[in-house]
Amino acid sequence: MLIKTYASAVYGIEATTxxxxxxxxxxxxxxxxxxxxxxxxxxxxxxxSAIHAAGYRMPRQKIVVNLAPADIRKEGSSFDLAIAAGILAASGQIEAEKLNEYIIMGELSLDGGLQPIKGALPVSIQARxxxxxxxxxxxxxxxxxxxVSDFEVYGIDNIRQVIDFFNGSAAPERTTINTRDEFLTNINKYDSDFSDVKGQENIKRALEIAAAGGHNVILIGPPGAGKTMLAKRLPTILPPLNLYEALETTKIHSVAGKLAASDSLMTIxxxxxxxxxxxxxxxxxGGANPQPGEISLSHNGVLFLDExxxxxxxxxxxxxQPLEERRITISRARFTVDYPASFMLIASMNPCPCGYYNHxxxxxxxxxxxxxxxxNKISxxxxxxxxxxxxxxxxNFTELSSERLSEKSEAxxxxVIQAREIQNTRFEKTPGLHSNAMMSxxxxxDICRIDDSGHILLKKAMEKLGLSARAYDRILKVARTIADLAGSEDIAIEHLAEAIHYRSLDRENWAG
Incomplete structure (x- = not known):
């Protein structure tokens, strides 16, 4: 007797039935x-073993199991439950009437219990x-x-619950999540805050500019100056995820198996x-069985490279390449998978091996x-x-021991959100362009036009400070972001001056 059940395989962050x-x-x-x-x-x-543990028999006949389409490699142990259900239905031990209406996934233990799988979210999205x-x-x-709304999700503990459902003797409890409520309830719940940081107002200002324009940042300073502490608080000042970004981010972490059982939707x-x-x-x-790497796991967030x-x-x-294209392509002989990788890079480093140059x-x-x-280790x-x-x-000690509260991340x-809204309006007719940092x-x-006084300042800065040619576009992008934060339509000379200040490593002889 021929029976068909349905499972799913994940390639990249998309599922195939x-x-x-x-x-x-x-x-x-x-x-x-x-x-x-x-x-x-x-x-x-x-x-x-699982079929016997559930009190049923394994047929002692010729059993042929085909996983179609046959030209796609099937990996992992999540097909166990679908195979077991198919064998029981083909041998007449469970009713096959509703089998074609459901995706069945799970790794079986020898006692009939189930082990968790990877990629449950993309599987459910594709099934619906x-x-x-x-x-x-x-x-x-x-x-x-x-x-996934308008879709029946049954979380089960063992194979017996699946058998009882299809035989009509019992039904497991359906799992229902209100996606919008879940998203709105947990959004912006961070354990840390910029108000924890004493002093360093100039560094906070730089990180605010970086967050407003989506710019990458490198922090250079001696050990104990607060580089890591500041970097860890950068996500708290980024605009909150929208629902689409939250779903996309959750899919990547689901495929990588990084979601806890208590998690449903990533909201930060x-x-x-x-x-x-x-x-x-x-x-x-990558790898033999390609999995998303750290740059994809930080998609829509921050990748911090310390030291x-x-x-x-x-x-x-x-x-x-991923920093430019904001995605990574993993190619193998039989297939190619794409992972999104749109992240903000924040790096930190000591200025020298001992850490105290310019201290x-x-x-x-x-x-x-x-x-x-x-x-020179950094290309x-x-x-x-x-x-x-x-x-x-x-x-210094005075700032460190001060009782004065610093500005909160929320403020x-x-x-940052106001500056991003200006950029969204500016780039609304340009697909794939969302922030100043992404400008070609x-x-x-076309966008970062400066007046004659700005040209004179930029020319003098490049000559006097020995700024490299590659600094030119970067200065204009950062100046545009500073102007957006100030609500200015034009790039003023003070915006350019501040942007020039943030090109330390481009100065000739900075390292002596």
């Missing part, structure tokens, strides 16, 4: 076809799009799948901080030439993609 065809006929062997990997091939032992009535999946994944911008020993693949994504010169050169160089109170212990060699093309270079100085965020050289020439 897989038809599990089970045919039982005269014979004695078990065949599993349709390009299964080892985890899928090993399903026989798990399925047989294709007209399925609902989905059965492990209880740990029910909340993330439940944010991600902050990822990989260690400097991270590999190329871990940063950009930037300590990262391997090859790791940093693979970021150059106001301590002497640098590095020999001549070492400082420049240390800075020019990567530095070219960082708009703001900010020097961080230590906080800064309101100014042509857009910079």
């Amino acid at each position: 897989i038809t599990v065809e089970v045919n039982i006929s005269a014979g004695t062997k078990y065949y599993l076809v349709g390009l299964p990997d080892n985890a899928v091939k090993e399903s026989l032992q798990r399925v047989e 799009k294709e007209g399925f009535k609902g989905i059965f999946l492990p209880r740990e994944n029910a909340r993330e799948a439940g944010i 911008r991600p902050f990822r901080s990989p260690h400097h020993t991270v590999s190329d693949v871990a940063l950009v994504g 930037l010169p300590e990262f391997k050169r090859t790791v940093l160089e693979v970021m150059r 106001p109170e301590r002497e640098c212990a590095c020999p001549p030439g070492v400082v420049q060699k240390y800075l 020019g093309p990567l530095l070219d993609r960082i708009d703001l270079h900010v020097e961080v100085t230590p906080v 800064i965020r309101d100014r 050289p042509k857009a910079v020439r």
